[in-house]
Every structure is written in C-alpha cells, then in structure tokens.
Amino acid sequence: MVKVAVLGYGTVGSGIVEVLKTNQELIEKRVGEKIDVKYVLDLREFPGDPYEDLIVHDVDVIMNDPEVSIVCEAMGGIGAAYQFTKMALEKGKNVCTPNKAMVAEYGPKLMKLARDNGCNYLFEASCGGGIPIIRPLQTALLQEKIVAIKGILNGTTNYILTRMEKEGADFDAVLKDAQALGYAEANPEADVEGHDACRKIAILSSLAYGNTVNYKDVYTEGITKITVEDFAYAKKLGATIKLLGMSQEVDGNYYAMVSPFMLKNDSPLYSVNDVMNAILVTGNTLGDTMYYGAGAGKLPTASAVVADVIECAMKQGQLIPCTWNEGDLSLGQMENDKRHFFVRAKSELSQIESVFGKVEAVDAGIDGEMGFVTEVMSEKEFASKAEALGSVVSRIRFEN
Amino acid sequence: MVKVAVLGYGTVGSGIVEVLKTNQELIEKRVGEKIDVKYVLDLREFPGDPYEDLIVHDVDVIMNDPEVSIVCEAMGGIGAAYQFTKMALEKGKNVCTPNKAMVAEYGPKLMKLARDNGCNYLFEASCGGGIPIIRPLQTALLQEKIVAIKGILNGTTNYILTRMEKEGADFDAVLKDAQALGYAEANPEADVEGHDACRKIAILSSLAYGNTVNYKDVYTEGITKITVEDFAYAKKLGATIKLLGMSQEVDGNYYAMVSPFMLKNDSPLYSVNDVMNAILVTGNTLGDTMYYGAGAGKLPTASAVVADVIECAMKQGQLIPCTWNEGDLSLGQMENDKRHFFVRAKSELSQIESVFGKVEAVDAGIDGEMGFVTEVMSEKEFASKAEALGSVVSRIRFEN
Numbered sequence: 165m166v167k168v169a170v171l172g173y174g175t176v177g178s179g180i181v182e183v184l185k186t187n188q189e190l191i192e193k194r195v196g197e198k199i200d201v202k203y204v205l206d207l208r209e210f211p212g213d214p215y216e217d218l219i220v221h222d223v224d225v226i227m228n229d230p231e232v233s234i235v236c237e238a239m240g241g242i243g244a245a246y247q248f249t250k251m252a253l254e255k256g257k258n259v260c261t262p263n264k265a266m267v268a269e270y271g272p273k274l275m276k277l278a279r280d281n282g283c284n285y286l287f288e289a290s291c292g293g294g295i296p297i298i299r300p301l302q303t304a305l306l307q308e309k310i311v312a313i314k315g316i317l318n319g320t321t322n323y324i325l326t327r328m329e330k331e332g333a334d335f336d337a338v339l340k341d342a343q344a345l346g347y348a349e350a351n352p353e354a355d356v357e358g359h360d361a362c363r364k365i366a367i368l369s370s371l372a373y374g375n376t377v378n379y380k381d382v383y384t385e386g387i388t389k390i391t392v393e394d395f396a397y398a399k400k401l402g403a404t405i406k407l408l409g410m411s412q413e414v415d416g417n418y419y420a421m422v423s424p425f426m427l428k429n430d431s432p433l434y435s436v437n438d439v440m441n442a443i444l445v446t447g448n449t450l451g452d453t454m455y456y457g458a459g460a461g462k463l464p465t466a467s468a469v470v471a472d473v474i475e476c477a478m479k480q481g482q483l484i485p486c487t488w489n490e491g492d493l494s495l496g497q498m499e500n501d502k503r504h505f506f507v508r509a510k511s512e513l514s515q516i517e518s519v520f521g522k523v524e525a526v527d528a529g530i531d532g533e534m535g536f537v538t539e540v541m542s543e544k545e546f547a548s549k550a551e552a553l554g555s556v557v558s559r560i561r562f563e564n
Numbered sequence: 565m566v567k568v569a570v571l572g573y574g575t576v577g578s579g580i581v582e583v584l585k586t587n588q589e590l591i592e593k594r595v596g597e598k599i600d601v602k603y604v605l606d607l608r609e610f611p612g613d614p615y616e617d618l619i620v621h622d623v624d625v626i627m628n629d630p631e632v633s634i635v636c637e638a639m640g641g642i643g644a645a646y647q648f649t650k651m652a653l654e655k656g657k658n659v660c661t662p663n664k665a666m667v668a669e670y671g672p673k674l675m676k677l678a679r680d681n682g683c684n685y686l687f688e689a690s691c692g693g694g695i696p697i698i699r700p701l702q703t704a705l706l707q708e709k710i711v712a713i714k715g716i717l718n719g720t721t722n723y724i725l726t727r728m729e730k731e732g733a734d735f736d737a738v739l740k741d742a743q744a745l746g747y748a749e750a751n752p753e754a755d756v757e758g759h760d761a762c763r764k765i766a767i768l769s770s771l772a773y774g775n776t777v778n779y780k781d782v783y784t785e786g787i788t789k790i791t792v793e794d795f796a797y798a799k800k801l802g803a804t805i806k807l808l809g810m811s812q813e814v815d816g817n818y819y820a821m822v823s824p825f826m827l828k829n830d831s832p833l834y835s836v837n838d839v840m841n842a843i844l845v846t847g848n849t850l851g852d853t854m855y856y857g858a859g860a861g862k863l864p865t866a867s868a869v870v871a872d873v874i875e876c877a878m879k880q881g882q883l884i885p886c887t888w889n890e891g892d893l894s895l896g897q898m899e900n901d902k903r904h905f906f907v908r909a910k911s912e913l914s915q916i917e918s919v920f921g922k923v924e925a926v927d928a929g930i931d932g933e934m935g936f937v938t939e940v941m942s943e944k945e946f947a948s949k950a951e952a953l954g955s956v957v958s959r960i961r962f963e964n
Contacts, residue, residue: 183849187707194706194887288704294850296704303703304688304696306594307587307870432856435835442854449583450694450857450867454842456832457853467850470707478885485878487594 166199166477169226170236171248173206173219176262176289177238179466181215184473191470195477202232205248227251234476236469237261242269253277253285260472262289262465268363268379271370272490284484286472291364292317294464295457297443299471301371302487308447310372312412314563317364319439319459320348320355321387321407325424326437329395329404335388347439357386358407358422365409368443369420371486375493377411383421383498390424394560396528397506397535402429405560406436412446417496425563426506499544504562508535510555519553533557566599566877569626570636571648573606573619576662576689577638579866581615584873591870595877602632605648627651634876636869637661642669653677653685660872662689662865668763668779671770672890684884686872691764692717694864695857697843699871701771702887708847710772712812714963717764719839719859720748720755721787721807725824726837729795729804735788747839757786758807758822765809768843769820771886775893777811783821783898790824794960796928797906797935802829805960806836812846817896825963826906899944904962908935910955919953933957 168184170177181201184191192198203226204218213219226232235252239245242265249266252259253274261267266274267287278285288298292315301310316322320342327338339356342348354360366379387407398405403426411420427434432454436442441459446452458464475484509516510533513525523536538546550556568584570577581601584591592598603626604618613619626632635652639645642665649666652659653674661667666674667687678685688698692715701710716722720742727738739756742748754760766779787807798805803826811820827834832854836842841859846852858864875884909916910933913925923936938946950956 183707186849187709190709191707194885196885295853296700299704300696300700303875304699304868304871306874307583307591307867309587309590429835430837432835432840435829435832437830440832447867449586449863451861451864453695453855453857455853455855458851461851463849464851467707467847468704471704474706475703485594485596 166197166233167202167231168199168234168236168473169203169205169232170201170238171205171245172237172239173204173208173210174238175462176465176469177204177236179462180236180238180469183463183466183470191474195474197477199473199477202229223248223251227255232257233480234258234260234473236473237263238469240265242266246270249274250277253281253283256281256283258283258286258476260286260469260476262287262469264290264360264363264367268366271367272376272488275486275488276490279483282481282483284476286475286484288472289465289468291368292441292443292455292457293459293461294468295441295443295455295459296468296471297368297455298371300455301445302485305445305447305450306487308450310445311448312410312446313365313368313372313443314408314410314433315365315368315443316406316433316436316441317361317409317443317459318355318407319441320352322436322441323347323439324356325387325390325405325407328390328392332392332395334392335390356388358384361407361409361422365411365420365422369411370488370493372445373413373418373493374487374489375491376488377420377493377495381495383423385423387424389558393508393528393530394558396530397508397526398426400526400528401426401506401537403427404434406433408563417500418493419496419498419501421498421501423561425561427563431564500542502540502542504540505538505546506535506560506562507538507550508533508557509553510557511553516553519549537562566597566633567602567631568599568634568636568873569603569605569632570601570638571605571645572637572639573604573608573610574638575862576865576869577604577636579862580636580638580869583863583866583870591874595874597877599873599877602629623648623651627655632657633880634658634660634873636873637663638869640665642666646670649674650677653681653683656681656683658684658686658876660686660869660876662687662869664690664760664763664767668766671767672776672888675886675888676890679883682881682883684876686875686884688872689865689868691768692841692843692855692857693859693861694868695841695843695855695859696868696871697768697855698771700855701845702885705845705847705850706887708850710845711848712810712846713765713768713772713843714808714810714833715765715768715843716806716833716836716841717761717809717843717859718755718807719841720752722836722841723747723839724756725787725790725805725807728790728792732792732795734792735790756788758784761807761809761822765811765820765822769811770888770893772845773813773818773893774887774889775891776888777820777893777895781895783823785823787824789958793908793928793930794958796930797908797926798826800926800928801826801906801937803827804834806833808963817900818893819896819898819901821898821901823961825961827963831964900942902940902942904940905938905946906935906960906962907938907950908933908957909953910957911953916953919949937962
C-alpha cells in the first residue's frame with residue numbers, strides 16, 4: 165500500500181483525489197500495489213465532501229507520518245508551497261506537482277534536494293497540462309539530440325486567438341467573454357502577456373537541452389496587440405496566428421522566446437484550436453513529433469500528476485533519472501535569431517522593397533497600408549530596416 | 565559498456581546503427597554507460613560500408629557472446645526472425661524490434677519467454693514508426709482507463725488519400741506515382757488493403773485494454789474503393805477521408821476495425837497529411853491526447869528501436885512491466901457497433917428518408933445520385949436499411 169498526501173484541495177488537488185479514486189482498481193492492477201490518499205491538506209473545511217475525513221490543517225501531520233511516501237503539491241505559488249515541498253523532500257518523500265512557477269524558479273534546486281534525500285521531484289503536469297510531454301522527453305526521446313521545441317502552451321490565449329480568427333472579433337471583446345466563461349482569469353496578465361508560456365518553455369527547454377534555461381532570460385511578448393486586421397492578412401497567406409513558446413539550437417547557439425507567430429497551414433500546430441495545447445519536438449534523427457491534448461483543466465492536469473505518483477510508486481527507493489542538469493544554459497543574443505517577418509506598413513511596395521529587398525506582398529484590403537513577408541533575416545537586421553522604412557504599423561514573427 | 569547486436573542490415577537495421585553512432589556521446593551521457601554495436605548479422609557483405617567489420621553471417625556468434633545483452637531484430641517477417649528472437653530471449657538477451665507482424669502474431673508468447681528468461685521484448689517502433697506511442701501507454705497513461713484509440717497508422721495510404729484529396733486524382737493514378745516515388749511497394753496490398761494498420765491497431769489495443777486483441781479478429785477494409793467523387797462529398801461536408809485503425813470500449817464491449825472513415829475538420833486527425841501518422845488516445849479522466857510524427861522511414865523507425873535499446877540499457881537485469889497480459893480480449897459483434905454512415909445512393913431524398921429516417925443530405929453535383937449522412941445506427945441496422953433502399957452506390961463510415 166502506497167500512501168499519498170495532497171497539499172491543497174482546490175481544482176487540481178481535488179482532481180488528483182478524484183483520478184486516484186476513480187481508477188484505483190486499475191491503477192492497483194498496473195502498479196501491483198494499492199495507492200491511497202491518506203491526507204488532504206487545506207486550511208478550509210469541506211463539509212459534505214466525500215473525502216472530508218481526509219482533510220487536515222496541519223502540514224506536520226503529513227510530514228511526520230512515515231507512511232506517506234508521496235506528496236502532491238497542488239497549492240500553487242512559490243510561498244508556502246515551496247516551504248512544504250522542501251520539508252517533504254527533506255523527509256525523503258517524493259513530491260509530484262503541476263506547479264510551473266515553482267519548477268521554473270526552483271526546479272534544479274528541488275531536484276538536487278530530492279536526490280540528496282533519496283527521493284524524486286516530478287512535474288509532468290507543469291507543462292502542457294494533461295499532455296504527456298515530460299515523460300516522453302525522459303524516456304522515448306533519450307536517443308535524440310533535441311534541436312527545437314515549439315509549443316502552443318497556454319490554453320487561454322489559444323482560445324482567444326481561435327475565436328478572434330473564427331469570429332473576426334476584437335481581442336478585448338473575446339477576452340471579456342473568455343473571462344465570463346471561465347476560460348480567462350479576472351487578472352489575465354499571466355496568460356495574455358505570455359508569462360505562463362514563458363515558464364513552460366523554460367522548463368521544456370531545460371529538459372531538452374540538459375541545462376537550466378532561466379525563464380527570466382526568455383524574451384516574452386504576449387498577444388494583446390494582435391488585431392482582427394492581422395488575422396485578415398494571415399488568412400490571405402494561408403496562415404493563422406498562434407502564441408508559441410519556442411526554443412531551438414542554431415549553429416551551437418540556443419534561442420528561446422515566447423511570441424505570437426504566423427504559422428502556415430502545413431504546420432501541425434496550425435489546427436490546434438480553442439483551449440487545446442500541443443508541443444512539436446524536433447530531434448536530430450527522428451525529425452518532428454507532436455504531442456497534443458488538454459493543456460489545462462481539473463482532470464487532465466490531475467491525471468498527469470497521478471502519472472508522476474504512479475512512477476514514484478513503481479520505483480520506490482529509486483532515483484528517477486532526469487536530463488535536466490544543474491548547469492545553466494546561456495541563450496544566444498536574441499538580435500541574432502533569424503526568421504521571416506510579417507509586416508504591415510504605410511508605404512508603397514517600391515519603398516518597402518528599396519529597404520527590405522524582395523518581399524512577398526499581401527493585400528488584405530486595408531486602406532493606407534500594405535502587408536508583406538520578408539526574406540529570412542536576423543531580429544537586429546529587421547529592427548534596423550523597420551526603422552529605416554519608418555512606416556511600420558506592426559510586425560508578427562513568421563514560423564517556417 | 566552495453567553491447568548490442570543488430571539482426572539485418574537493411575533500411576531499419578542500418579538506421580539503428582546510424583542513430584546509435586550519431587548520438588553515441590549524448591546517449592552515453594544520459595544512460596551513464598556507453599552503448600556500442602558489436603555485431604550486425606546479414607547474409608550479404610557490405611564492402612566499403614563504414615561498419616563492414618561488424619558484419620557477421622552466423623547468428624551463433626551473437627547468441628554465444630555473453631557480452632551482447634541487447635539484440636535488435638530488424639530482419640522482418642516471422643520466419644527466421646522468429647527463430648532468432650526466441651534464441652536471443654532464451655539466452656536472456658533483450659530483444660527490441662519494429663517488427664509489427666511478429667508482435668501481432670507472437671507478442672504475448674515472446675513477452676512471456678522474455679520474462680521467463682529475465683529479459684525484455686520491446687517494440688516501440690512496431691506502431692507509428694518513430695512516434696512515441698507505446699512508451700506513453702506504458703508510462704504516462706497508466707492512470708487512465710483507455711476508452712478509445714483512433715489512429716492514422718499507415719503512411720502509404722495516408723499519402724495516397726492526401727494526394728487524391730488535394731489533386732482530385734484517382735486512386736490508381738496516385739498509387740502508381742507513389743510506387744514510382746518509393747512511398748508504396750511494388751505489391752501494395754499490405755498497405756492499401758489495411759493489413760498493416762490492422763496489425764498495429766491490434767497491438768495498440770492489446771496494450772491499452774490489457775488483453776490480447778487477435779489481429780485476425782479485426783474487421784479490415786482498405787482504401788481501394790475510395791474515389792474522387794467520395795472526396796467531393798467529403799469536401800461539401802467539411803470533412804476528409806482517412807484510413808483509421810480504431811478500437812473502443814462501448815458499454816463494456818470492445819470493438820476494433822480498420823476502415824476508411826470520413827472525419828470532420830474539427831478532429832485533430834483531420835490535418836494529418838502525407839506520410840505522417842498520428843494516434844488519438846482517449847482516457848476516461850484525461851480525455852484526448854494525440855501523438856503525431858513520421859510513421860515510417862529509416863531514421864524515425866530506427867530512433868524508436870534505439871529508445872527501446874536505451875530502456876534496456878538503463879534497466880539492466882530488470883523486467884520492464886507491460887500492460888499487455890496473456891488473456892485474450894474477445895471483441896463485440898461488429899454488427900452492433902454504432903456510428904453515422906455517409907452514403908451515396910441512386911434515389912430521391914424522399915425515398916431515402918422513407919427508409920433511413922432523418923438524414924443530412926449533401927449534393928456534390930454528381931448526376932443521378934445523392935449523398936447523405938445517416939443518424940447513428942448499428943452496422944446491422946445500416947446493412948438492412950441499405951438493402952431495403954436497394955440503390956446504394958457506396959458507403960463510408962463516419963467518425964464523430
């Protein structure tokens with residue numbers, strides 16, 4: 165019998181209890197041992213809840229119970245959750261969490277603490293919610309040198325962009341509606357400004373390339389400036405606009421960023437819509453593989469945490485290897501990162517071509533401006549040409 | 565140092581050597597030990613090949629070398645490959661293979677032989693080529709009761725269907741071209757009649773549901789009767805046509821089949837084109853996740869075999885658990901399996917509705933016939949209504 169404690173009985177915490185209870189029999193059969201929730205830590209009472217007798221208010225009850233070998237941290241934040249995570253790991257208890265903020269901030273430190281205490285710190289649900297992505301990176305892709313990761317990593321922004329595209333609606337209007345429907349938070353900044361995707365791409369990149377990508381080093385641009393007109397141009401180009409967290413290795417330099425990108429309809433990410441997420445991973449011999457699913461939500465996220473719980477239960481007393489090492493990965497200068505750019509400018513084609521050289525012009529019928537796609541150039545080169553042209557309304561990076 | 569032998573130096577066999585050599589350093593770092601190819605078994609000589617000194621012609625050299633702990637069976641077929649696989653497992657050597665014919669025919673038997681001899685029989689590359697699908701089913705999805713698997717599991721047929729759709733070209737013309745380009749074999753039957761996809765869905769279903777689905781029990785229909793006109797109707801319906809290997813549990817009954825399906829454009833499988841494959845797995849708490857990538861090809865397939873090799877190398881002396889047990893899974897009566905059907909018939913709408921009840925009519929401008937989508941009904945019910953109508957030109961199953 166493996167005993168689990170869940171810290172926090174909110175959406176994900178209660179989901180973890182639900183998944184473990186719903187599939188208990190099947191899990192027992194596969195693991196060869198029963199996994200049971202012994203405690204749920206929460207400051208609140210839950211009268212009438214089927215598991216109200218599991219609720220405890222004192223974390224020490226959990227920490228001092230040697231029977232509890234796995235702790236699911238579903239509190240969120242990096243305050244008390246950090247203290248409790250450290251306490252559990254110091255006691256040799258495995259910790260499983262969907263807490264991306266924690267992993268992005270303290271991942272390597274907590275993994276070391278776990279190793280030093282003969283236990284594990286696992287975080288499958290921290291990136292891509294229910295999508296198995298960390299486990300494939302740690303098992304099925306070990307033979308691959310990963311050269312790029314490109315992901316739709318945030319459900320809220322993907323929902324907003326999908327509706328803007330389909331309905332020709334404004335960002336503000338769709339955001340408001342998304343808030344009313346519960347798809348966006350009252351304070352939507354972490355999502356719409358890309359901070360959430362930033363932490364996720366930092367975590368995935370650290371796992372893929374082997375050293376820590378500090379999320380603070382990742383250039384991050386949100387979707388608040390994307391307009392209906394941008395989608396009109398995208399449509400003309402057979403493209404759409406997605407917020408991507410992406411990183412790649414180019415000639416030994418690693419680049420990472422979060423930014424809206426135009427994607428052509430031959431990209432497997434093109435048709436990932438609404439709240440769904442997907443992560444495209446490119447390996448040097450395997451090529452592209454993509455992992456798709458619900459990037460958030462109670463049960464999908466909880467399911468991924470339970471996958472971690474099961475791995476701990478099946479490997480009791482073992483240290484689970486991880487490709488994320490303690491060194492830091494320094495990112496290349498953003499200004500040297502190269503790609504096509506989509507640009508809207510208040511100039512004639514001849515003026516544009518005199519500055520940018522050959523471009524692919526695109527007319528979306530918007531008065532007084534024209535759209536075009538540049539040749540591949542560095543961010544620096546683009547910035548200098550845009551300044552020289554002097555009439556750029558907006559630009560969106562172009563992917564593939 | 566882990567020593568590997570590769571049986572068969574054809575496309576995949578040479579790919580396995582290439583992946584292990586190309587990424588040797590990185591693999592050594594991750595595994596904590598060097599993995600090296602000691603022998604390659606082939607009847608032929610390979611003068612000038614960079615690894616020609618590894619070639620042996622006598623399988624006993626490999627079987628009697630205690631240093632060899634992992635054997636990659638890349639011979640194909642179920643003749644000599646079966647004998648050699650048994651020999652290796654009886655010697656306690658792990659066997660890793662992309663051989664779907666072998667796994668579908670002898671999987672449970674060989675897994676038992678492996679267990680009895682303290683080693684493993686792994687086959688990540690047998691389904692979906694380079695796509696990590698078996699490993700996720702064995703690790704990331706253990707907490708899930710899998711309720712459905714729907715996959716584009718054959719690259720050749722997907723390539724043909726994609727070109728038929730995009731070019732409005734006939735099956736025969738595209739097949740001929742695909743053969744010339746090397747995307748289809750001179751004898752294309754195994755692909756176009758669905759036999760290849762049948763073995764793959766049998767394997768995946770066995771892993772997902774826990775007992776053996778005999779591939780011979782899986783109803784299998786190929787794509788040879790799909791026409792340009794069918795695609796014209798599909799387009800009108802916002803759909804496309806894909807060959808799916810699929811299985812699902814409905815009210816405790818398991819159904820499995822390989823068949824062309826119409827898929828609406830909101831399905832994540834809709835935009836999986838050309839030779840790419842994808843597998844959509846539905847879990848009871850996680851919902852849908854999809855795994856996408858190259859379903860065939862030298863290096864992608866080899867990469868997946870090497871993932872197996874790495875797992876064996878990291879777990880030396882351990883039995884790797886597998887969800888596929890020895891019991892048989894009996895499939896429900898096909899005639900009770902229910903869905904919508906797309907139908908072309910030489911009748912008026914009123915006649916059609918007098919037999920089928922309410923239908924969604926679709927006009928693709930084809931003289932003397934009309935298309936329609938039925939309500940959900942069983943295969944049996946459909947067959948009897950189609951007979952009653954008496955004018956059915958063709959029918960394609962409809963998915964979701």
